[in-house]
Amino acid sequence: MVRPGLFTDGDPPALLGSRCTACGTFHFPRxxxxxxxxxxxxxxxxxxxxxxxxxxxxxxxxxxxYEGATPYGMGVVELPHGIRVITRLTVSxxxxxxxxxxxxxxxxxxxxxxxxxxxxxxxFAPSGxx
Amino acid sequence: MSGVVISGVGMHPFGRFDGVSTxxxxxxxxxxxxxxxxxxxxxxxxxFCATAYGGVATGHKVLSRLGMTGMPIVDVxxxxxxxxxALMLAAGAIRAGQYDTVLVFGTEKMPKGIIxxxxxxxxxxxxxxxxxPAFFGLRAQxxxxxxxxxxxxxxxxxxxxxxxxxxxxxxxxxxxxxxxQVLASRVVCEPLHLFMLCSPNEGAAAVVLRRDDVSSTAAGxxxxxxxxxxxxxxxxxxxxxxxxxxxxxxxTVPAPTTLAARAAFEEAxxxxxxxxxxxxxxxxAARELLSYEEIGLCAPGGxxxxxxxxxxxxxxxxxxxxxxxLLSKGEPLxxxxxxxxxxxxxxxxxxxxxxQVEGATTALAHTVGRGANAGVVILTR
Numbered sequence: 001m002v003r004p005g006l007f008t009d010g011d012p013p014a015l016l017g018s019r020c021t022a023c024g025t026f027h028f029p030r031x032x033x034x035x036x037x038x039x040x041x042x043x044x045x046x047x048x049x050x051x052x053x054x055x056x057x058x059x060x061x062x063x064x065x066y067e068g069a070t071p072y073g074m075g076v077v078e079l080p081h082g083i084r085v086i087t088r089l090t091v092s093x094x095x096x097x098x099x100x101x102x103x104x105x106x107x108x109x110x111x112x113x114x115x116x117x118x119x120x121x122x123x124f125a126p127s128g129x130x
Numbered sequence: 131m132s133g134v135v136i137s138g139v140g141m142h143p144f145g146r147f148d149g150v151s152t153x154x155x156x157x158x159x160x161x162x163x164x165x166x167x168x169x170x171x172x173x174x175x176x177x178f179c180a181t182a183y184g185g186v187a188t189g190h191k192v193l194s195r196l197g198m199t200g201m202p203i204v205d206v207x208x209x210x211x212x213x214x215x216a217l218m219l220a221a222g223a224i225r226a227g228q229y230d231t232v233l234v235f236g237t238e239k240m241p242k243g244i245i246x247x248x249x250x251x252x253x254x255x256x257x258x259x260x261x262x263p264a265f266f267g268l269r270a271q272x273x274x275x276x277x278x279x280x281x282x283x284x285x286x287x288x289x290x291x292x293x294x295x296x297x298x299x300x301x302x303x304x305x306x307x308x309x310x311q312v313l314a315s316r317v318v319c320e321p322l323h324l325f326m327l328c329s330p331n332e333g334a335a336a337v338v339l340r341r342d343d344v345s346s347t348a349a350g351x352x353x354x355x356x357x358x359x360x361x362x363x364x365x366x367x368x369x370x371x372x373x374x375x376x377x378x379x380x381x382t383v384p385a386p387t388t389l390a391a392r393a394a395f396e397e398a399x400x401x402x403x404x405x406x407x408x409x410x411x412x413x414x415a416a417r418e419l420l421s422y423e424e425i426g427l428c429a430p431g432g433x434x435x436x437x438x439x440x441x442x443x444x445x446x447x448x449x450x451x452x453x454x455x456l457l458s459k460g461e462p463l464x465x466x467x468x469x470x471x472x473x474x475x476x477x478x479x480x481x482x483x484x485x486q487v488e489g490a491t492t493a494l495a496h497t498v499g500r501g502a503n504a505g506v507v508i509l510t511r
Contacts (some may be wrong), residue, residue: 002253002256002257003251003253003257003509006253009249014234025378026376028375028376029375029376029378034364034372035365036365038206038209055268055271055272055275055369056268056271056273057264057267057268057319057320057321058317058319058320059261059263059264059318060316060318061244061316061317061318063244063255063258063260063261063262063264064243064244064246064254064255064257064260065246065250065260065261066256066257066261067256068258069174072258074258074259074261074264074268074319075268076268076368076369082378082379082380082387083366083376083377083378083379084376084377084378085258085368085375086259086368086374086376086378086381088257088258088259094320099275109491110256110257110258111256112286119256121256121257
């Protein structure tokens with residue numbers, strides 16, 4: 001896992017977020033202080049795993065510090081509860097995606113680390129994709 | 131309250147200069163600005179040095195080379211708006227009566243390629259989520275959705291700025307490109323092609339700020355610093371330059387550029403309709419169009435039409451980036467906002483030759499980037 005505490009890799013997986021008990025906003029990643037109103041102790045929640053596509057592109061050359069494959073998709077998915085998240089997308093052809101289409105969370109391999117372990121991260125895929 | 135004038139400017143060209151250090155470039159720009167202002171050793175009481183990648187005590191290294199130390203020297207980092215932040219601090223100190231003359235300079239030597247920033251956590255880089263051009267591409271796509279901006283518009287921004295840059299000897303690229311060439315360059319992150327992105331590079335720029343009642347007019351037409359404002363982001367905008375991992379489904383959060391522009395117009399007692407020339411952040415072609423909307427040069431959604439009208443081309447009603455912009459000059463982060471100030475001072479003095487905006491008396495400079503930080507500077511004569 002690229003960083004513990006970001007997501008669960010169960011079936012289905014879930015993004016680990018938080019919800020402020022004072023102002024009601026949802027956050028990702030999980031925070032111990034609300035990044036909108038500074039209230040302490042937001043409630044730990046799992047974010048909904050389905051949402052809609054709000055913006056997307058593809059990265060065609062490896063950015064600094066990245067050892068995975070290119071091209072890869074990157075975008076913004078809008079989830080219920082008024083939150084938008086920055087995420088990888090499983091689709092790396094921007095022409096194959098449309099605004100507002102249904103997306104669902106999945107877990108994807110990034111690369112193999114020095115000890116031979118697969119490093120995984122979260123991504124969104126078009127709903128119903130194999 | 132005392133006014134602030136810019137009594138001297140200096141530049142080290144922007145580009146790639148192997149064997150020339152960050153310090154060397156800073157020294158060149160500082161010497162030129164001090165000479166133009168007629169200010170020598172002991173003639174300024176503070177110095178602010180804008181740099182993001184220069185390292186510890188960059189400003190001290192430059193001024194040590196000149197034996198001009200002893201006064202406070204403060205490095206200022208505010209991402210792409212570092213120079214705007216330094217101008218704000220210097221102007222504020224002069225207005226408050228703390229100093230009468232302050233040296234402000236920026237110097238930078240960026241690594242080649244995609245900017246690597248300690249801003250991102252290692253896991254974000256590892257997951258591929260620290261891809262700076264992808265954020266530019268996502269913002270460009272949103273602008274296409276909300277304002278009807280097309281790839282042709284994006285190409286025309288590049289054509290315009292590169293044409294402007296031909297006459298700028300301090301620019302990295304001094305050669306025109308066609309829209310076909312722009313669109314034939316490889317796609318970096320849809321909808322942005324390689325020629326639509328500026329090159330992080332190297333360079334330095336310096337200005338001497340003085341309280342208006344101590345400044346001599348030896349350097350010609352005095353240029354007044356009417357406003358120098360820095361603002362950061364408000365939380366909630368997922369594609370803000372603060373590059374959060376999440377945001378709210380609220381499209382009414384004002385951009386940092388909008389916050390800075392509003393405050394700068396208020397400070398100067400001017401509005402967008404009063405401007406004659408603008409230098410704005412064109413890190414990528416879409417960023418220039420977004421800047422039109424966020425600064426208020428047009429109504430929201432009107433940036434493509436403003437570009438198409440020719441208003442922002444040299445010879446138009448409100449030329450934007452007559453220097454060629456970052457698309458021609460490249461972007462040395464700490465120096466870029468001060469490079470804009472140098473350009474606009476020269477424009478207001480009527481010294482710009484083939485790229486002169488005739489009769490310009492009111493100018494605005496804008497930078498925005500990591501942090502988020504947005505800087506807006508207004509100059510008048």
